[in-house]
Amino acid sequence: MNKVTWRSPSNIALVKYWGKKQGVQIPANPSISLTLEQCYSETSVSLVEKEKKTKEVELRFYFDGKENMAFRLRMLKFFDIVSKDFPLLQKYGLLIHSTNSFPHSSGIASSASAMSALSLCLCDLQQQLDNKKLKEEKFLNEASYYSRLGSGSAARSIYPYASQWGKTKSVKGSSDEYAIPFEKGLHKVFRNFQDTILIASSSEKKVSSRVGHSLMKTNPFAKTRYQQAETNLKDLIVALKKGDLEKFGAIAEEEAMTLHALMMCSNPSFILMAPSTLSMIEKIRQFRELSKLPVYFTLDAGPNIHLLYPQNIKRKVDEFIYAQLERYCEQGKMIHDNTGKGPFRVK
Numbered sequence: 159m160n161k162v163t164w165r166s167p168s169n170i171a172l173v174k175y176w177g178k179k180q181g182v183q184i185p186a187n188p189s190i191s192l193t194l195e196q197c198y199s200e201t202s203v204s205l206v207e208k209e210k211k212t213k214e215v216e217l218r219f220y221f222d223g224k225e226n227m228a229f230r231l232r233m234l235k236f237f238d239i240v241s242k243d244f245p246l247l248q249k250y251g252l253l254i255h256s257t258n259s260f261p262h263s264s265g266i267a268s269s270a271s272a273m274s275a276l277s278l279c280l281c282d283l284q285q286q287l288d289n290k291k292l293k294e295e296k297f298l299n300e301a302s303y304y305s306r307l308g309s310g311s312a313a314r315s316i317y318p319y320a321s322q323w324g325k326t327k328s329v330k331g332s333s334d335e336y337a338i339p340f341e342k343g344l345h346k347v348f349r350n351f352q353d354t355i356l357i358a359s360s361s362e363k364k365v366s367s368r369v370g371h372s373l374m375k376t377n378p379f380a381k382t383r384y385q386q387a388e389t390n391l392k393d394l395i396v397a398l399k400k401g402d403l404e405k406f407g408a409i410a411e412e413e414a415m416t417l418h419a420l421m422m423c424s425n426p427s428f429i430l431m432a433p434s435t436l437s438m439i440e441k442i443r444q445f446r447e448l449s450k451l452p453v454y455f456t457l458d459a460g461p462n463i464h465l466l467y468p469q470n471i472k473r474k475v476d477e478f479i480y481a482q483l484e485r486y487c488e489q490g491k492m493i494h495d496n497t498g499k500g501p502f503r504v505k
């Protein structure tokens with residue numbers, strides 16, 4: 159029976175999505191991200207004959223070759239939300255195999271790559287069964303829409319290099335329901351931009367994204383934050399078009415620090431940085447000051463640093479990383495990533 163495999167990358171937000179509006183995964187503010195290449199999920203979905211003739215979804219889920227019940231439950235919740243749009247979910251049983259290119263215990267969030275890979279598989283299979291071939295633009299738009307229902311940030315993994323999600327006056331065609339590509343007009347420096355992920359700690363997330371987002375509901379700075387995101391998005395778009403690295407870096411760092419500050423002043427409060435995160439931030443700022451090189455950082459909702467810099471200074475930045483930052487990484491762990499072309503069908 160039918161089987162498809164998609165590889166879909168992770169992405170790193172520059173303007174962060176943090177906080178949701180009423181509805182299913184509707185962002186409280188617009189966000190923008192760079193699409194990565196080396197950190198990805200590869201997921202294959204096979205349609206098998208159903209054991210029971212009921213409408214209930216039948217699913218076996220394997221992660222890294224082992225049956226995984228926790229992930230299976232998450233998938234079932236997702237299928238519940240999207241099942242009305244995918245008749246295949248009722249008609250066939252599903253056998254899903256998924257792997258990540260990055261180690262499970264690296265502290266890297268996998269929901270963006272995993273949920274986008276899965277959504278691409280579902281959209282692909284459903285169109286095969288319906289015997290129709292959507293235009294690529296429409297296909298990706300649908301895949302982004304369903305990815306968002308699985309995990310908000312996953313909506314942005316669908317597009318090459320950079321992607322924008324969330325309705326805003328600054329971007330024509332923007333939507334809360336799906337991300338849109340930001341390729342046209344993007345300065346060429348960002349087509350091969352470097353992101354070295356410095357693993358400060360690989361322990362489990364202290365707080366799930368779901369809980370983190372919900373804390374914004376009572377955060378006293380929420381309104382100001384949402385305005386700041388709008389302004390940062392508008393300014394960042396100009397920087398991404400011009401290749402203005404200084405402006406790019408200033409916004410990326412402000413967004414990272416704001417995200418963490420918001421968590422610190424939430425109720426309950428969370429400190430998501432590790433001591434080594436702060437040490438690395440200091441080293442990066444010192445290095446930038448002395449070298450005058452465009453090296454910046456951003457953070458996810460966790461302790462790991464994403465070191466962002468253009469490809470043409472990679473050798474110098476590598477020297478800096480190994481001389482001054484490696485010692486702060488857990489067992490020296492880091493992942494060298496870069497912006498990439500987005501998801502593709504493997505077979």
Ligand code: DP6
Nearest residue numbers: 171174175189309310311367368459
């Ligand atoms: C800090 O997309 O993981 O990485 O929609 O609840 O699945 P859910 O949340 P998720 O949140 C990502 C938060 C972030 C910022 C970002 O990627 O924009």
